[in-house]
Amino acid sequence: MSDTLLWYTTRGAGAVSLILLSGVVVLGVLSALRVQSAGWPKFLTTGLHRNIALMAMVFLALHIVTAIVDPFTHLGWLTAVVPFSSYYRTLWLGLGTIAFELLVAIVATSLVRGLIGQGAWRAVHWLAYASWPVAVIHGFGTGTDALSGWFMVLSIVCVGSVAVAVVYRLGQGSADPLASARSDFRARVARRPDR
Amino acid sequence: MRTALRLSIDRIKCDGHGLCAELLPEIIRLDDWGYPIIAAGPVPEGLAPLAQRAVASCPVLALALALALQPTAASK
Ligand code: HEM
Ligand code: SF4
Numbered sequence: 001m002s003d004t005l006l007w008y009t010t011r012g013a014g015a016v017s018l019i020l021l022s023g024v025v026v027l028g029v030l031s032a033l034r035v036q037s038a039g040w041p042k043f044l045t046t047g048l049h050r051n052i053a054l055m056a057m058v059f060l061a062l063h064i065v066t067a068i069v070d071p072f073t074h075l076g077w078l079t080a081v082v083p084f085s086s087y088y089r090t091l092w093l094g095l096g097t098i099a100f101e102l103l104v105a106i107v108a109t110s111l112v113r114g115l116i117g118q119g120a121w122r123a124v125h126w127l128a129y130a131s132w133p134v135a136v137i138h139g140f141g142t143g144t145d146a147l148s149g150w151f152m153v154l155s156i157v158c159v160g161s162v163a164v165a166v167v168y169r170l171g172q173g174s175a176d177p178l179a180s181a182r183s184d185f186r187a188r189v190a191r192r193p194d195r
Numbered sequence: 196m197r198t199a200l201r202l203s204i205d206r207i208k209c210d211g212h213g214l215c216a217e218l219l220p221e222i223i224r225l226d227d228w229g230y231p232i233i234a235a236g237p238v239p240e241g242l243a244p245l246a247q248r249a250v251a252s253c254p255v256l257a258l259a260l261a262l263a264l265q266p267t268a269a270s271k
Contacts, residue, residue, distance in 0.1 A: 031254065034212060041217045046252060118208070118256045179210075 013063035092141035099135035199237030209257035
């Protein structure tokens with residue numbers, strides 16, 4: 001394969017990953033908030049959330065593999081695994097490595113949610129809110145296209161929609177209609193002297 | 196005795212997402228507050244895969260599918 005083709009693939013797959021992961025975060029927030037309407041049942045949100053996340057992993061794999069086998073930078077496989085181990089753009093590539101490892105943890109734990117239990121899964125899943133911004137900074141820092149017009153528009157749309165979703169998420173708290181009754185109950189149980 | 200699949204809900208964990216009723220309306224409906232009510236009796240054979248999918252989709256893992264012994268007329 002020619003070097004230029006590899007380089008184009010890295011950039012293209014990176015941009016696609018940005019779109020998919022932004023969609024995944026927005027869909028995650030929408031499912032946590034139980035957004036639904038007559039034509040959009042909740043299983044559609046969670047199903048898309050899951051399947052687009054899996055699709056994003058495929059594009060990220062393409063993004064990473066083509067970047068590493070590109071002879072122009074000869075990054076080496078260690079770059080994909082050990083953050084900040086690359087001689088080339090150490091900071092920016094290191095952020096990419098961290099974001100990817102967080103994502104792998106999030107997806108892997110989600111696929112075995114039944115085995116590890118809800119609490120552990122939840123704790124790891126919150127890392128999504130760390131992983132996504134780290135990945136975006138990685139892209140801004142090292143992306144060949146970061147300053148081109150189309151990528152700017154794409155970034156504004158992606159960052160904008162995630163920002164709106166997250167602010168909305170923070171404003172809503174829990175979507176459980178019995179949330180206050182539950183925490184009240186837990187507080188009472190905790191106060192019992194014989195426990 | 197023979198075995199049959201049974202759906203059960205952990206009422207402490209369930210927080211009324213209602214996803215299960217969307218995916219398995221044949222067996223699960225929601226009460227007025229959005230909490231699930233499971234139809235009495237075992238899960239029909241043909242619905243087992245769909246029931247499994249509903250279990251996997253519950254956001255808080257409150258739904259469970261388990262094999263239970265079921266008394267039959269002959270073995271009573
Ligand atoms: C196989 C992959 C995945 C599965 C099965 C999965 C599943 C879930 C589930 C069940 C929820 C809870 C929804 C609710 O509370 O109703 C959720 C929430 C969420 N997910 Fe995922 N997820 C996956 C991958 C990802 C990835 C890769 C990301 C990050 C890019 C992500 C980001 C989120 C976010 C931001 C939330 C909202 C959390 C909150 O604010 O409560 N998920 N996901
Ligand atoms: S999907 Fe889970 S949390 Fe939602 S109503 Fe059904 S059992 Fe309860």
